[in-house]
Amino acid sequence: MDQTVTHADTPVHRGRKYAQVLAGARQVFLSDGFEGASVDEIARVAGVSKATLYKYFPDKRILFIEVVNSECQRQASAAMDSIDKTAPPREVLGQTGRHFLSFITTEFGQRIFRICVAEAERFPELGRAFYESGPAVMRQEIAEYFGEARARGELRIADDLLAADQFGELCKAQVWMQLTFGVIDRVSATEIDRVVDSAVEVFLARYGT
Structure with a gap:
């Protein structure tokens, strides 16, 4: 079931691929740090499109x-x-x-x-x-x-x-x-x-x- 949670004023959508995106982001952040982690690389490691990633997390800080x-x-x-x-x-x-x-x-x-x-x-x-x-x-x-x-x-x-x-x-x-x-x-x-x-x-x- 889809859910939406909020960080400050930014909503985070929790749907079918939420855990998949999170796992990919975890791997990239640990490898490259916050500044070095690119949205392209997170999407690639997570196995999702950039559009899907932004659907769940509209901002890298929120991710x-x-x-x-x-x-x-x-x-x-x-x-x-x-x-x-x-x-x-x-x-x-x-x-x-x-x-x-x-x-x-x-x-x-x-x-x-x-x-x-x-x-x-x-x-x-x-x-x-x-x-x-x-x-x-x-x-x-x-x-x-x-x-x-x-x-x-x-x-x-x-x-x-x-x-x-x-x-x-x-x-x-x-x-x-x-x-x-x-x-x-x-x-x-x-x-x-x-x-x-x-x-x-x-x-x-x-x-x-």
């Missing part, structure tokens, strides 16, 4: 934002839906931290972050879209969990959103900056475990009951 929204929402849902939030905080935080750090250190997470930073001055809406569909969603989900855990007497947190930000920063310690600036080219599962386990320990030392 990029939709790619980011789609992937970030998928990752956020996969992360939080797979976690039993009634489990002990150490378990919930460990699983959440692993999902979070694993995603932001993927090729997709790194490339999208770099594109948004590179284009932030000319197209600030790209950065806002990334933040609102990815980090902000995760932040809100974690903050809501903190409220539930506090009500059960498992955590003692006064500011849930601040604590969510603090936990996220703890989970990025060392490896995020090194990966972003090319000091290292990948983060292993072992390293993710090490960083997240330490983050959980520090967080619970401050907020555990």
Whole structure:
């Protein structure tokens, strides 16, 4: 069934080839960046005509934002839906931290972050879209969990959103900056475990009951 969604004042048509166009755009954006990605190449990779592409996405920025929204929402849902939030905080935080750090250190997470930073001055809406569909969603989900855990007497947190930000920063310690600036080219599962386990320990030392 066809649907139309709106980004700012620009409608986005969701029809039969929407997912096909999105998949092609994702591939090209990751390969060529935002500025280097041409509409011709996106249409070619997606296997659609330019007329079809423009039917779904009348502006390249809208297409990029939709790619980011789609992937970030998928990752956020996969992360939080797979976690039993009634489990002990150490378990919930460990699983959440692993999902979070694993995603932001993927090729997709790194490339999208770099594109948004590179284009932030000319197209600030790209950065806002990334933040609102990815980090902000995760932040809100974690903050809501903190409220539930506090009500059960498992955590003692006064500011849930601040604590969510603090936990996220703890989970990025060392490896995020090194990966972003090319000091290292990948983060292993072992390293993710090490960083997240330490983050959980520090967080619970401050907020555990």
